[in-house]
Each structure stands twice: as structure tokens, then as C-alpha cells.
Amino acid sequence: MTISFNKIRIALILLFLSVSCYISLNFAAVGPSVKSSTDSVKIGYSTIISNLDVPWEMIWGPDNTIWYSEQNGSISKVNPGNGEHKLMLKIGDYYRKKLGLLSMVFHKGMKKEPYLFVYYSFLKDEKVFTKIVRYTWEADSLIKPKTLLEIPAHTGHMGARLAIGPDNKLMLATGDLTDAKSAQNPNTLNGKILRINLDGSIPEDNPQKGSYVWAKGFRVPQGLAFGAKGLLYTSEHGDATDDEVNLITRNGNYGYPNVTGICDNPAEKVFSASNVVTDPLKAWTPTIAPSSIAYYGASAIPQWKNSLLVTTLKESDLRILKLNEAGDKVISESIYLDQQFGRLRDVCVSPSGEVFVSTSNHDWNRTNKYSNEKDDRIIRIAPLGKSSALNEVLLSNTQNKDVKGVIIGKVLYNQYCASCHKEDGNGLAGVFPPLRDAEQVTGDKKKFIEIVLNGISGPIKVKGEEYDQQMPAFSFLKDQELAKILSYVRSNFSSTQNSRVSAEEIKNLRESK
Structure with missing residues (x-):
């Protein structure tokens, strides 16, 4: 009887170990990134403000409103809940031709240093320049303007986005100003990502002593945003091919004009043999004209968590680029708002995970195809509630608009x-x-x-x-x-x-x- 009991006990132990091993192996194979098919919510949209003059930048303010710049030199803020808005500043010396008031960003420590950094174009001796100006937010007004940096500019290929990183440095994306070769020239500031101290000086730990240049080889970067783990991303207009999303690294070379998109043709390989060139995370041919970019790390729209949100001008849609856990690869692409509101210029994410996009149907490349009495406007995207008045946002049926091989x-x-x-x-x-x-x-x-x-x-x-x-x-x-x-x-x-x-x-x- 004792022998039989021991045999049974051993058999049960072996069975338990086998089952445990099977479960462990199978869960390890699946991995922690697999999510339930129910891990998503329906989302909706509504317009929160209309009749704007090309809102170029939207940022979430420390007063829980959306601050937005318009190309006509205006900085305003709007309450996303009720649409009430207020003009905060009207800049007088901006130069509009294709340009005007462009990007802006808040200081991270607004309680101690209540600064708003603004980037816009102006004329100096009849030549086009851009400048970064720091304003102080005081008594709900923007006062005490201080110019930090002036840069030669052009009416084309400007780029123009600001961001502030975890290290409290100001980052600026610039276009090649229609001079493609300058993007590889370390002595120019165009076609670059610049890194700047908050007082306008050059950081001591930049790649080249005495230079603002952080990375080079860009055509027209129009989006610039920090994601998880302090990673910096850009969205960039290509020429006839290869619009790009890039992960920016210190002293990185992103190839333009010698390399566009993935380095895959003989001439590009020759250039890359003597230059370390970073491939994009994502490239599009035919081009889509990506404008702004934002990182989505919230849980309000779970299917978008850990994604880059990209607005497009040419394709007039919102792209959701899902990232891997490390943030260095795009693993999927989804398309929303496809051809629904026309050209989309900017995207902003609130702390609660609501998303806001702005239209750009009245900009220099104006088209009447989508324009109506509401343009330009800011549109809110949020989870649909039981009593929500939002209209449902649908995933586009066209998951990939690249129709290679179609010869119509x-x-x-x-x-x-x-x-x-x-x-x-x-x-x-x-x-x-x-x-x-x-x-x-x-x-x-x-x-x-x-x-x-x-x-x-x-x-x-x-x-x-x-x-x-x-x-x-x-x-x-x-x-x-x-x-x-x-x-x-x-x-x-x-x-x-x-x-x-x-x-x-x-x-x-x-x-x-």
C-alpha cells in the first residue's frame, strides 16, 4: 500500500511539472505584448472651434486649455470643453508668404519659469529670416519678448517645429530652404535638427563645439516630438518619393539628398559606404505630405497606446503608427479621418488622452475641395461615451494607400x-x-x-x-x-x-x- 501511494504521489508531481512547463513555454511563446481583441474602444469626433486662419501649432497649456498659433501672427487659447477662446497675443512683425507664425512650445517648469517659446518668420533688410522669441506668461498675458536666435530663411522648404526635451534643451527642426546640398553641410543650420539652450546659447555637449547642429540630412521636417524614454521623432516631406518618419539620435546623418528612404539603390550605397546613414522608421512612396507628429502614451484610446500620431496634408488623414516596446520600430499603420476634413496640419494630445487635430485648407496651397464655412478648425477625438454627442470615427478601409503596380x-x-x-x-x-x-x-x-x-x-x-x-x-x-x-x-x-x-x-x- 505504501509503495502504491508513493507511486501515485510521484506521478502527480510529474503531471504537475509537465503542465507547469507546458503553460510556461506557451505563455513565453505568446509574450506579454499580445492583447485581447476587446482591448479597444470606439472613438468619436466633434469640432471645438471654427473659422481659424491656418492653425499651425497646438499645445496643451498649463491652464488646461489648448493654445494655438495661426499663421496670421495670432496666439490664442480655447477651452476644449465649451469652445470659449481668447486672443493672447498678436505679433506685428511676422512675414506671411507661405510662412508666418509657426511653432511654439511651453517651458517644462512653468511655475518657476513661465515661458512660451515662439518661432516665426520676419523680414530683415528685405530678406526672409526666422527667429525664436521667448515670451513671459504673466496675469494671463504674454509680455517681455526676448529674441533668442535669428536664422536665415526662405519661403519654401522651411520645416519649422519646436520641442523641449527631458534635458530642458530646445530642439528645432529646419528645412533645407530649397538648397538640397546644404542639408549635408555641417556649417549651415538648414536641413538640420538643432539643439539650443533655453537662453539661446549653444550647449557645451552638442556634437560639434560651437554649433547648434544635433543631426543633419533632412529635406523638410514638419513634425518634431518626444516620446517614451526621451526618444525624439520627426516627420518629414520627401521630394517626389519617400516621405519619412525618423528616430533622431545625437550626431545622426539621415542621408538627404544623397539617400532618400531606405538606402537601397547603388548611388545611395556608395554614399553610405563612407557615411553612417540612419534609415527611417517608416517611408511612404507615393508621398503623403506628413505634417505634425505626436506621441500617444495614454490609455484613453488603448488601441493607440505607444503610437506615433501623424497628420498628413496631401493624403488628408490621420496615421497611427504603432511602435514596438523599445520605440525604435513601426510595427503597424492605421488610417483615420481619411479625406474627411481635408488637409490636416497639427495634432495635440491632452494629459487625459484626448486627441486634437487642426485643418489647413486655407494655407498657401489652398484647395476648395474640402473647404467650407467651418474652416479652418480644431477637431476633438475622444472615446465615445453612452451619452456622447460625438460622431463616430471609423478606421479607413484602405489600410495601405500605396498602390504600387497600378498603372492607371x-x-x-x-x-x-x-x-x-x-x-x-x-x-x-x-x-x-x-x-x-x-x-x-x-x-x-x-x-x-x-x-x-x-x-x-x-x-x-x-x-x-x-x-x-x-x-x-x-x-x-x-x-x-x-x-x-x-x-x-x-x-x-x-x-x-x-x-x-x-x-x-x-x-x-x-x-x-
Whole structure:
């Protein structure tokens, strides 16, 4: 009897160990990141304020209101609960052409140092500059302006976002000012991420002594935000290809103009062989024109937790880029507000996890396609409550808008050309030339192909008017894709008899060069 009892006890122990081992192995295989399918909430939207003049930046204020800048030089704040708003400051010396009042950020220690840092463009000796000005918030007014730094600027490729890091340093993203080569030049401040002391001086521990430059190799970074663990992210406009989201590191080189997107073609590999180039976390071709970026670490919308929120101008949507635990990889992308409100400029996250986005339908690249009497506006996104008056936000059915392989002329034209020349081919007066009935379209087919293959840098006369153009080369597209685009343009925007452009014609022209 004793022997039988011991055998039974041993058998039970072995069974328990086997089950424990099985459970441990299987849970280890699954890992802690797997979440229940119910770990999400429905979300809704509502407009909290309308009739704004291109709100460029929104930041959550220490008084639990949203502070926002408008390109017309105004800084205001709005109560997100009831829409009550107040003008805080009207800057007088701003210069608007494509620019104006741009970014701003609060000091982290507002109780002891109640400062607001503001970045805007102005004219100096008839040349365009930008400057960082520090204002003191006192008695609900912005007073005592102090200029910290002035930087030469341009009306194009400006970039322009501010952020303050955990180390209390001011970070500034700048564009290449249409001078691509300068992005790799360590002696210029354009095409860079700059790191600045809060008094405007250069930090002693910057990569190069006596230089504001923290990282280089950018075209037009329009988003700048710190995430978890002090990680710094940017969103950046590419040229004809490769819009990017990047993780910024000290003294990092992000490749532009020698490398765009992932380093994958022969010329890029040659450059990378002698330069340490950091690949983006995410790149988009066709381009989407990402503007602002914000980190979402709240629990209010659990399916967005540990994600980068990116607003887009060209694609007019809100992208949710889910990060891995380390924050150094994008593991998924979701799309919301797709083509619903038009161009989206900025995104802001409240401490409670509500999200706010601003439209940009009245900016320099104005379009009437989405614009209405409410534009421009700030839109609130929050979890749907039982008695909520919010309209439900739906996940876009188009999880990935990249339609590589699709060779339909209209689709390709809208992806690569319509953001400048517009869907109707009429361009934008004084900025982007029209294609409709333009002599470059209706005239010699070979010259038209050469323009598209090689791009334009400088002035061009179209229908009697001169345009200063920085049109990228589209030689990266396949012959068949280019043939579809050019045939679509010639057949829809002109009365040209022989409108068709063949892939063989493009191929022959490439080979002859």
C-alpha cells in the first residue's frame, strides 16, 4: 500500500511539472505584448472651434486649455470643453508668404519659469529670416519678448517645429530652404535638427563645439516630438518619393539628398559606404505630405497606446503608427479621418488622452475641395461615451494607400502630380503652373518627357507667366507608369491630337541620355 501511494504521489508531481512547463513555454511563446481583441474602444469626433486662419501649432497649456498659433501672427487659447477662446497675443512683425507664425512650445517648469517659446518668420533688410522669441506668461498675458536666435530663411522648404526635451534643451527642426546640398553641410543650420539652450546659447555637449547642429540630412521636417524614454521623432516631406518618419539620435546623418528612404539603390550605397546613414522608421512612396507628429502614451484610446500620431496634408488623414516596446520600430499603420476634413496640419494630445487635430485648407496651397464655412478648425477625438454627442470615427478601409503596380493614369496623376498642379490641371496661381493648355504639355512630346524625367530647378514661363519651380525628377517611375501619367495629362488637359505617350518613347529617350 505504501509503495502504491508513493507511486501515485510521484506521478502527480510529474503531471504537475509537465503542465507547469507546458503553460510556461506557451505563455513565453505568446509574450506579454499580445492583447485581447476587446482591448479597444470606439472613438468619436466633434469640432471645438471654427473659422481659424491656418492653425499651425497646438499645445496643451498649463491652464488646461489648448493654445494655438495661426499663421496670421495670432496666439490664442480655447477651452476644449465649451469652445470659449481668447486672443493672447498678436505679433506685428511676422512675414506671411507661405510662412508666418509657426511653432511654439511651453517651458517644462512653468511655475518657476513661465515661458512660451515662439518661432516665426520676419523680414530683415528685405530678406526672409526666422527667429525664436521667448515670451513671459504673466496675469494671463504674454509680455517681455526676448529674441533668442535669428536664422536665415526662405519661403519654401522651411520645416519649422519646436520641442523641449527631458534635458530642458530646445530642439528645432529646419528645412533645407530649397538648397538640397546644404542639408549635408555641417556649417549651415538648414536641413538640420538643432539643439539650443533655453537662453539661446549653444550647449557645451552638442556634437560639434560651437554649433547648434544635433543631426543633419533632412529635406523638410514638419513634425518634431518626444516620446517614451526621451526618444525624439520627426516627420518629414520627401521630394517626389519617400516621405519619412525618423528616430533622431545625437550626431545622426539621415542621408538627404544623397539617400532618400531606405538606402537601397547603388548611388545611395556608395554614399553610405563612407557615411553612417540612419534609415527611417517608416517611408511612404507615393508621398503623403506628413505634417505634425505626436506621441500617444495614454490609455484613453488603448488601441493607440505607444503610437506615433501623424497628420498628413496631401493624403488628408490621420496615421497611427504603432511602435514596438523599445520605440525604435513601426510595427503597424492605421488610417483615420481619411479625406474627411481635408488637409490636416497639427495634432495635440491632452494629459487625459484626448486627441486634437487642426485643418489647413486655407494655407498657401489652398484647395476648395474640402473647404467650407467651418474652416479652418480644431477637431476633438475622444472615446465615445453612452451619452456622447460625438460622431463616430471609423478606421479607413484602405489600410495601405500605396498602390504600387497600378498603372492607371488618373490614379498615378493624383498620387504624384495633383497636390501641386491640382486634379483639374489648373495649378495654383503664382505658385504652381497650370498643365491645362500649357505649351509644355501641348507642344513637342519629347520636350515634355524630358521635363518630367529631369525635373525643373528655377524659373519657367507657362502661358505667359513666370514661375519659380523646384519640380523633382520623376525618372524613378517605370516607363509604363510615366507613359500612363503623361498620356492622361495630354489627353485630359489639352486638345492635342496625338496625345498618347508610349513606354517605348520614354525608354528610348532614357537610353539616348
